[in-house]
Amino acid sequence: MALWRVLLRRAVLFSGRIVAEGNTSMIRSDWLNARRLLTLRIAMLIGLAIIVGAMPGNGNSMAAETPSSPLIFAGSGSNVAITRLLAEAFHRVHPGITIEIPESIGSGGGTRAAADGAVAVGMISRRLKESEQSWGLTVLPYATTAVIVGAHPAVAEDGITFDELVLIFRGIKTRWQDGHGIVVLTREPGDSSLEVLEHKIPGFLAASTESYRSRRWKTLYTDQEMTRMLAQTPYALGLADLGIIMAERVPVKALKLNGLVPAAEHVRSGRYPLAKTLAFAFRRDRLPAGAQAFMDFVRGPAGAKILHAYGYVPEE
């Protein structure tokens, strides 16, 4: 694999030098000599291309390393912001490899797309479901982040308890302490943040399911939409990731949960109870080399540094 990469780079560099020489020749020599030289160089280039193209090997991996075919990483909105930052940093080190990260298609969409080969790597913010485990995907965790109960900056309170959260989702507690109405923003069933709360907070699953069924609150469909709405809607409350808020620099207030600040050290120590793990999901047999390089970068010291900087706990 590495051999073909080297050959390709050489070919590209060689052709660039020939073209540069050709340009000076055009100035110095007569038109006939220049034409001969150019014909020779074109023939050499074509010959090289034929030799390289005819070599056996993985076409995907070849294409993956050319700047013109970016590698698509798609999936959960929780992964999008931080992975984009990581991809930018990676591109600076490996300019020949471009990682493209579209907006959220969800963890489910990411795993399905990775299994189908529609994307190089899927990004997930939850464990694989039972139905997804038979798709031959390899899951590579790379960071953990706190799931926070976020509020609009206008909210005076700085903390909330599990019980209050359940009461809010049941529609019993409807006002902040200063008397302003609580505007609850929620996510569609199956969202990874919602699933974390449903597993960790007693009674939350029933409250959340009932509130969705009765359409009590406004439902949002991506993490990006959630953080944006939390920042824009006075007295709003919703679930978000600490990492997204820091990575996207969104003015959302992260409420203490049961008196505990949602911070990386508390997530690492396990004291902060609501956390989710971000991971890559891919088919090992179809994994492009560039994608592997990127994942290595993310899980390496450089990636860990970036993850740290944005409140994530890197996977060791």
Add this chain to the structure above:
Amino acid sequence: MPSAGHKLQLKRQLAWRLVPVTFAIGCLFSLGIPAAYYMLEAEDVGILATTEARELADRLGPLLVDVPALWKYQGPKYRHLLDDFLRHSRVTSIQVRDASGGVVPEYTYRVAGPPDRWTAPVSFGTVPLFVNNQRMGSVTLGISHAPLLWATLRLFLFSTAVGVSLALVAYLYPIKVVNKLEAHIEDLVAALNERTQQLEAVRTVAVEISREPDLKAVFHLISQRSAELVGAVSGTVWLWDRKAQVLIPVAWHGVGDWMREWRLRLGEGISGRVAQRREGLIINDFRTSPYASPRVLERTAITAVLAEPLLYRDRLLGVLTVHHQEVGRTFTERDREILTLFVAQAAVGLENALSEQELGRSVAS
């Protein structure tokens, strides 16, 4: 002039003319109103389809990624969004297309129904789909006309009931009015005919009286013909005796000969009263009238009396009375008018006869 028995047949003529008009009214209401309603509402459904499509596109745009190849992997999120969107919507079909016009099958929605069921017309609305401010496809949304058709059917039944009612009213009311009018015209014609006949009778009798040389026969003619003119069964001619200042019966029929010796002073009985006032009188409740003489009540069955003074140049010649002798029969003002006409003619004939008799006596003496 039509005869009394002749029918004008206005009703029949009008009925034929009213049939198309009322049919048009019925059709206008029963078909026109529902049709107009359906057309206007169908246009609204089309606008609604476009509005709903725009709303769906506005909600779908922020959800979708700008790589159409990945749209199908956002299906689960889209289904949640669709659940929420369809809660208060009458949408029956949705189709999302990418920029190349290809349908995204995962985003296609259609209301499930039995395959053999009749499908109502559908209004479609199509709007562009923007993702990250780029036009990346379109959303086409259909809304079935089925609820509108049911509403139109209900309106049709209601408007048909109203239309038929109006058509019936529009048909029956003029017919009823014309019926009454026709009856009234027939009454008028009948009255006119009767009047003409009476006038003709008056003229004939006047001629008859003027030709009669015998005074006694003149009296009888006046008595008989006057009763015939107004349909009475009996009558009496009283002559005014200026010297004795009494009314003397000179001719009668239908009341008996007991009248021969009867005399009436001015103001006495009905005839005396008419002579005194020199004005006709109708007594339809004769049996209970204060003017009725007990003798007459005893000896006759008279129930109603019409009396007119016989005047010649304001000079009283006598009184003419005619009677009904059947309970329930009465004299009318029209009878009186006829009799007034008759007595005017009769008075002239009577005066002539009396003058001739006087002249004959003078010549003889």
